[in-house]
Amino acid sequence: MDGKNIIEVKNLAKFFxxxxxxxxxxxxxxxEIKKGEIFGxxxxxxxxxxxTIKILTGLLNYDSGEVxxxxxxxxxxxxxxxxxxxxxxxYFYDHLTGYExxxxxxxxxxxEKSKLKKLIPELLEVVGLKEAGNKKxxxxxxxxxxxxxxxxxxxxxxxxxxxxxxxxGLDPIGRKEIKDLIFEQKKKGKxxxxxxxxxxxxxxxxxxxxxxxxxxxxxxxxxxxxxREKVKNYEIIVKNVDLNTLNGFHYEKIGNEVLINVPEEKVxxxxxxxxxxNNNLKIIRITPEVYTLEEWFVEIIKEK
Amino acid sequence: MRRIFAIAKNTFKELTRQKxxxxxxxxxxxxxxxxxxxxxxxxxEQSKIIRDFGLSAITFFNTLLVIITGSALLHKEMDKRTIxxxxxxxxxxREIIIGKFLGLFMIVxxxxxxxxxxxxILIFFTDRKFDLSMFIALYPYIFEIGIIIGILLFFSTFTGxxxxxxxxxxxxxxxxxxxxxxxxxxxxxxxxxxxFSYFLYYFLPNLEHFNIKNKxxxxxxxxxxxxxxxxxxxxxxxxxxxxxxxxxxxxxEFK
Numbered sequence: 001m002d003g004k005n006i007i008e009v010k011n012l013a014k015f016f017x018x019x020x021x022x023x024x025x026x027x028x029x030x031x032e033i034k035k036g037e038i039f040g041x042x043x044x045x046x047x048x049x050x051x052t053i054k055i056l057t058g059l060l061n062y063d064s065g066e067v068x069x070x071x072x073x074x075x076x077x078x079x080x081x082x083x084x085x086x087x088x089x090x091y092f093y094d095h096l097t098g099y100e101x102x103x104x105x106x107x108x109x110x111x112e113k114s115k116l117k118k119l120i121p122e123l124l125e126v127v128g129l130k131e132a133g134n135k136k137x138x139x140x141x142x143x144x145x146x147x148x149x150x151x152x153x154x155x156x157x158x159x160x161x162x163x164x165x166x167x168x169g170l171d172p173i174g175r176k177e178i179k180d181l182i183f184e185q186k187k188k189g190k191x192x193x194x195x196x197x198x199x200x201x202x203x204x205x206x207x208x209x210x211x212x213x214x215x216x217x218x219x220x221x222x223x224x225x226x227x228r229e230k231v232k233n234y235e236i237i238v239k240n241v242d243l244n245t246l247n248g249f250h251y252e253k254i255g256n257e258v259l260i261n262v263p264e265e266k267v268x269x270x271x272x273x274x275x276x277x278n279n280n281l282k283i284i285r286i287t288p289e290v291y292t293l294e295e296w297f298v299e300i301i302k303e304k
Numbered sequence: 305m306r307r308i309f310a311i312a313k314n315t316f317k318e319l320t321r322q323k324x325x326x327x328x329x330x331x332x333x334x335x336x337x338x339x340x341x342x343x344x345x346x347x348x349e350q351s352k353i354i355r356d357f358g359l360s361a362i363t364f365f366n367t368l369l370v371i372i373t374g375s376a377l378l379h380k381e382m383d384k385r386t387i388x389x390x391x392x393x394x395x396x397x398r399e400i401i402i403g404k405f406l407g408l409f410m411i412v413x414x415x416x417x418x419x420x421x422x423x424x425i426l427i428f429f430t431d432r433k434f435d436l437s438m439f440i441a442l443y444p445y446i447f448e449i450g451i452i453i454g455i456l457l458f459f460s461t462f463t464g465x466x467x468x469x470x471x472x473x474x475x476x477x478x479x480x481x482x483x484x485x486x487x488x489x490x491x492x493x494x495x496x497x498x499x500f501s502y503f504l505y506y507f508l509p510n511l512e513h514f515n516i517k518n519k520x521x522x523x524x525x526x527x528x529x530x531x532x533x534x535x536x537x538x539x540x541x542x543x544x545x546x547x548x549x550x551x552x553x554x555x556x557e558f559k
Contacts, residue, residue, distance in 0.1 A: 016559070057392045059558040077394050085392040091384040093314065095321040107310035108393040152389065 006160050006191045007033040007056060012065035014051055025051050028065065029217045031210045033160075033193050038186050040206035040223075041195040042297065048215040049195040050088050053164045056193075057085050070160070081109075084153030088164040088195075090145060094138035098129055098148050101137060102155060109156040123151040128177065143174040150181060161185055163194040167201050179205050203293035213301060227296055231288040234267045236260045238274065238283050245277040257284060264288075307395050308403045315407025319373050325411075328372065332365030332419055340426045352521055354430050355438060358423040359517045363445055365419070366412050367476060370449055374456035375469035377404050378553075387558060398550035401461075405453055405546055412449050416442055441520035443531070447538025448514040452476055454545030461552040478504065479511030509541045 014026040026048050033039045043049050054060040055067060058075020072079040092101055099120055106116040124133040127147040132140065140148065146166065153161055161182075167175045175198075182192050182205055196202045202209065203223065210220040219226060241258050243251075249270070250261040262270045267286070274281055291299065319325050339357035381387040390400060420442055424434050455475045459468040478485070482505055489501035513534055516526055 054558065057388075059388060059391060061557055077396070080392060081394045083392065085388070087385060087388045090389070091386050092389070093318065093386055095318050096314070100317075104310055104314050105389060105393060108307050108390065108395050110306065110394070 004034050005032045006035050006070060007031075007193065008066070008068045009052075009056075010066040012052070012055065012067055013063050014048075014055065014060065015063050025215050026055075026062075027215045029212065029215070030065075031217055031220050033191060034208075035191055036186065036189055037207040038182060038192045038194070038205055040202040040209040041193065041212065042197065042199065042202055042209055042293075043195075043212035044197055044301070047212045049212060050164055051215075052212070053088075053162060053193075053195060057083065057162060081156070082159045084156065084158035084161045086146075086149045086153050086161075086163045086166055089168070090149040092137045092145065092148060092152075094136065097134050097136055098124060098140070098151075099133045101148065102151060105152050106155050111156065119155070123154060126154070127151045127181070142169045143171060146170055146174065146178065150178065154185075159190060161190060161192045161194070163192065165196060166194055167196055167198050175201055199294040199297055200292065209293075211297065211300065218300060223293065227290045227293065228288075230291055230296060230299065231264050232291055232295070233261050233263055233289040235285075235287045235289050236262055236267075236271070236274075236283065237285045237287075238278075238281055240280040240282050241274065241278050245274070261289070308399045308406065311390070311395070311400055311403025312406035312410065315377070315404050316410055319408065319411055322373070324372060325369070328365060328369045329415060332361060332369075332415075333422060335361040335365065336419060336422055336426060340429065351427075351431055354427055355435065355521045356517070358426065359438065359441055359521070362416060362419045362423065362442065363517070366416055366445075366449060367452065369415065370408065370412055370452050371456065371469055371472045371476070374408055374453050375460065375472055376465045377408060378457065378460040379465045379468070382558065385558075391558070397553045397556075398546075401457060401546055401550045401553055405450075405457060405542075408453050409450055412453075413446060416446065416449075437520050437523075437525060440525060441517050444514035444516060444534040444538070447534060447542070448479075448511050450538060450542045451479075451509050451511070451545065454542050454549070458545050458549045458552075461549050461556060475508065476511065479509050480515070482508060482510045483512060509537075513537055 009032065010030050011028045012026055012030070013024065013028050015022045016025050017023075029048070029052065041049050041052065051060065055062050056069055056074050058080065062074075067074050069076070069079040070082055093104070096104065102120045102123060103116055106120070107113075111119070121130070121133070124130050127150050129144060129147050129151065132144060137145070137148065146169065150163075150166065153163070163182075166178055166182075170178065179201060182194070185192055194202075194205075206223050208220065208222050209226065211218050237254075237257055237259050239257055243253070243258070246258070246260070252259045260270070260274075271283070271286075336358055339354055339361065342353060342357060378387075381390070387400075391397065420438060423438060424436075427433075427435050427438070452472055452475070456468050456472040459471045463471075485501050486505045489498050489505060492498045492501060516530070519526065
C-alpha cells in the first residue's frame with residue numbers, strides 16, 4: 001500500500017445471491033483515497049455506493065479483489081479504531097438521550113468516563129445539539145439525527161470519516177453546517193470519504209470524486225480536472241462590435257461590452273468572422289464555460 | 305471488559321424502558337399476589353400452596369420474559385441498523401454477544417430476586433416467618449434462564465425473531481421432558497426414532513437438572529454435589545452456546 005493512501009481498492013467485486021442466481025453488485029471497481037483529502041463518492045441511487053462503504057467498514061465481505069484501509073483488511077480492529085462512520089439514514093438507540101448515546105459509543109471506543117464528561121458537551125455544541133443533549137433520541141428531527149450521527153463519528157477524533165449520504169434529508173442550513181464540519185475536519189488534516197447524490201453540495205466540498213454507475217467506476221480524479229474535460233461553450237467578451245454583424249450568434253449586451261456564446265468547435269471560425277467584419281474589434285476575454293458537476297454527471301450517465 | 309459492560313448496560317436500559325417488560329413483570333407480581341388469596345381454599349396445605357404457586361409463578365413469568373425479549377435482542381439491532389454503529393467501533397463481535405447475554409441475564413436475575421422478596425413477604429403473612437430455602441430453589445433456575453438466553457441468541461444469529469422465540473420455547477419444553485425422550489428411545493421400535501431420540505437426549509440440555517422446586521417445597525434440600533453439578537452443567541452449556549453464537553455472528557454480513 002502506498003503510504004499516502006488511506007484507502008486502496010483494486011478490482012473489487014461483490015455478488016449478492018437472489019434465490020439461486022448471483023447478481024454482481026460491484027464490477028471490479030478500483031480507486032484510492034489519499035490522506036487529507038475530501039473524496040466524494042458519487043452516483044445515483046442503487047449504483048453501489050452503500051455496498052462499497054459497507055465493505056470498507058467491514059459490514060460486508062467482498063468476493064474478489066483487494067481492499068485495504070490504513071493498510072489493513074476492512075473490518076480489522078486497528079482500522080476500525082481510526083474510522084468514524086455515519087451510515088445512510090442512520091438509526092440510533094431511541095431509548096437513549098443524545099448524551100447517553102454518545103457516552104455509550106465513547107465507552108465502546110474505550111474513552112475514559114472522565115474524558116467523556118468533558119468531551120460530550122463539547123461535541124453536542126459543535127453539532128448544535130447543546131440544548132437537546134438530554135432529550136430522548138426518539139424526539140429528534142431528521143436533521144438532529146444526522147447531527148448526533150456526526151457527533152458520534154467525531155467522538156474518537158478519527159483519522160478517516162466515512163459518511164454515507166450525510167447531506168440527505170437536511171434543509172439548506174443543515175447542509176451548510178455539515179459541509180462546514182467536513183471542511184473543519186479537512187483543516188485538521190483528516191480524510192473524509194463521503195457518498196452523495198446531491199451533486200451541487202458535493203461540488204462545493206470535494207477535492208476529488210469517484211463516480212459509480214451500475215456497480216462500475218466510470219470516473220475518478222480531481223474535481224476541477226474532471227469538469228475541465230468537457231466544455232459546454234466558450235464566452236467571448238468583446239468591445240467595439242457592430243451588432244448588425246452578429247446575426248447567427250448568441251449574444252448579450254452588457255454595458256458597452258458584448259458577451260457572445262460560441263460552441264467549442266466554432267471558436268476559431270467565429271473569432272475570424274468577427275475580426276473580418278469589425279476593424280476596431282477588441283477582444284476582452286475568452287473563457288470556457290464548464291459544466292457544473294450535476295450537468296457533467298447527467299451528460300456522462302446519458303452517454304453510459 | 306469495559307466494552308462488554310457498556311453493551312450489557314445499554315441492553316439493560318433498552319429492555320427496562322420497554323412497555324412489554326413492565327407488563328410481564330407486573331403480571332408476574334400480580335400472579336404472586338393472587339396466590340396469597342388462594343390459601344384459604346386449601347385447608348392444611350396453605351404453606352405448601354403459597355410456596356409452590358409462588359415458585360411456579362416466578363419461573364413461568366421469567367421464562368416468558370426471556371423468550372419474548374431475548375428473541376428480539378439481536379434482531380432489533382439488525383432491523384433498526386443500530387448494529388452498524390456498534391460493529392464499526394473497535395468492538396469484537398463476540399463482545400456484542402456476551403454483552404447482550406449479560407444485559408438480559410442481569411435483568412432477569414434482578415427480577416427473580418425482586419419477585420422472590422415479594423414472595424417472602426407473602427409467606428411471612430401466611431406463616432409469620434420467612435422461608436429462605438425458596439432462594440435455594442431458585443438458584444439452579446438462574447442457570448436454566450442462562451441456557452435459554454444462550455439458545456435464543458444462537459438462533460438469532462441466523463434466523464428471524466419468531467423462529468428464535470419458537471426454538472427457545474421448543475428447547476424449554478423438550479428440555480423439561482427430556483427424561484420422557486429417553487423412555488421413548490428405549491421403547492421405540494423404529495431405529496431412526498431411537499437414534500434421533502437418543503441424540504436429543506444426550507445433546508440437548510436437560511433442564512430438569514435445574515428443577516428442585518418440588519423437593520425444596522417439601523423440605524428436601526439437595527446436597528452440595530447437586531449444586532456443584534448443576535452450576536457446572538449450566539455454565540458448560542451457556543459457554544458453548546455463546547461460543548457458537550459468536551462464531552456464526554463473526555461471519556455475518558449486514559446487507
